[in-house]
Amino acid sequence: MSELAVRVSQVAKTYYRDQTPVPVLEHIDLTVPTGEFLALMGPSGSGKSTLLNLIAGIDRPTAGTIEVAGQSLAGLSERALAAFRSRHIGFIFQLYNLIPVLSASENVELPLLLTHLSRAERAQHVRAALDIVGLADRSDHLPRQLSGGQEQRVAIARAIVTDPTLLLADEPTGDLDKKNEEEVLVLLQRLNREFKKTIVMVTHDPKAAACAGRTVQLEKGALAVAPVAAG
Amino acid sequence: MNFLRLLLRNALRGRLRTFLTVCGSAFLMFVLVFMLTALSEMDAWQGTAATHLRIAVQHGTGLANSLPITLEPFLRGETIAPHGYCICKLNWFGGIYLDPHNFFARFATDHLAWRELFDEFAISQAHYDAWCAQKDSCVVGAALAAKYHWSIGQRVTVLGDIYPIDVTTEIVGIFNGPTPRDEEVLYFRWDYFDELLGGRKLVGTYWLKARTPEDIPKLKELIDAHTRNSPDPTETMTENEFGQQFMEMMGNVKGLVMNLGGVLLVIMVLMTANTVAMSARERVVEVAVLRTLGFRRIHVLGLFLGEAVLVSLAGAVLSLGISYVLFNVLRLSPAPEYFPYFLVERSTMVLALAASVGCGLASAAIPALRSARRPIVDGLRQII
Ligand SMILES: Nc1ncnc2c1ncn2[C@@H]1O[C@H](COP(=O)(O)OP(=O)(O)OP(=O)(O)O)[C@@H](O)[C@H]1O
């Protein structure tokens, strides 16, 4: 495996609102070594989510290149990009985004439907992932039968079940109370330290950022000098 | 968990909505199956008459007028003999047996020619002999006998409506036909019929058999030319053509039914499309999430199309199940006087299922495509 999990070079992203270009990111250079836990901070509207989406391969940059696990995303077709996400990316949303009609374990199983694993193997992976997030006893619960913190932990299980190269989290604790926030952060830290997961986490919260190994700051579409790393 | 399970879960997400859509499409599909069955029944009656060399002679002005008995010597004479044989009178008696709803065909016919003319019927020699021996007797089809629990020796009275006579005959024979439909007939003797009418010698139609297919046009020409300048001109035609005059009356009906069926399908598509569009709108974020997980556009397309097909197939299966039980098992008929049988045919079922799959696909196509093509980031931000 490459030493760098992510390499972002000279990336720009411009949205168009009724023909008017809205530049969101400009000249972004960022590298994330394998095994790092990086926090991405910045004011609202500075383009944090946009950058995370570009790294996740669910959006394409206007200029520049992005490599994940040594693979450039630029030349990939829609289909190849989907396969890339399936293999390399685990995405954690602020609002959990579990499928409401599926149980916890079925939600976790979803990404595995795209693999060649047998039913038994899938069940095994799902159990392992739910075990890691401490919700093995809730596997039959529907999302609405879970608390917000539990939902987010199921979402994390869904993100790690395929053992992806990279975990991307967009304000994963943004909608949680203190206690649940704490739990989720501890879990992410554990995934980073114990399971050697590379994590890029967008957050507004300096306390959350403190759990990461390094913090970078987005300021009006450009990366500012990172403050001293904490944690 | 697998894709089918995911489809089912999605379909059952808005239970009431799905239930109403299934019921709606089941209802429309029931009407469609009903109409198709009516058409297939019409065709079935016509179809039974297809293959024979039988020729019908009717009055040139239509079936309402009788033919003169004076035509018979000509038909039996040497002009016709080289081309046709087995001359047989056949009068549609109509009438009422116990109740106007008890519909089946009743004919007065020449018993002596009948057996050869209708050689697709199987009747035992003993039964046939009994019919020939007794003037006020009749033979009935096996299905008909079973339907009314008739047995040999029983007397059956049919009240006349076309003719001012009531006919009571004793059942002396039961015959079998190629299909139960062909057995929905009672034949009694024309000589008895004429006796009851006081010897007025009213002949509804003359029937005969062409010796070869090539004789058919000859017979038409010979017979119609013979009567052309008489007060009672004739129209000679094959059995198929004879049947078609009834079908032609229904020809317009057939076109109408087809158009109505098309309208029903359009309504069904619009109804399901509405449901799919609503649920696609609700699932914008979910679709974006699925695609973030690595699901492809084709998967999204498949999920929506599959769900719509599932729902409309459920409606079709429901309606086919109900129709099958009503019409094929319980043997109910919406109009027994026209349709003694109202059987949903296998081809109708296949057509209905195919139509419902088509409807599902058509109704989901646009919402499914829109969902599949929406950029993931737009979906996550719910920019619709
Ligand atoms: N699809 C889009 N079309 C137009 N503008 C967009 C689009 N997506 C994002 N933007 C704009 O890009 C800018 C950056 O958005 P982004 O979501 O990346 O910010 P963010 O740093 O994640 O903010 P927040 O902290 O509020 O989540 C915003 O001004 C936003 O309005």
Ligand SMILES: [Mg+2]
């Ligand atoms: Mg954001």
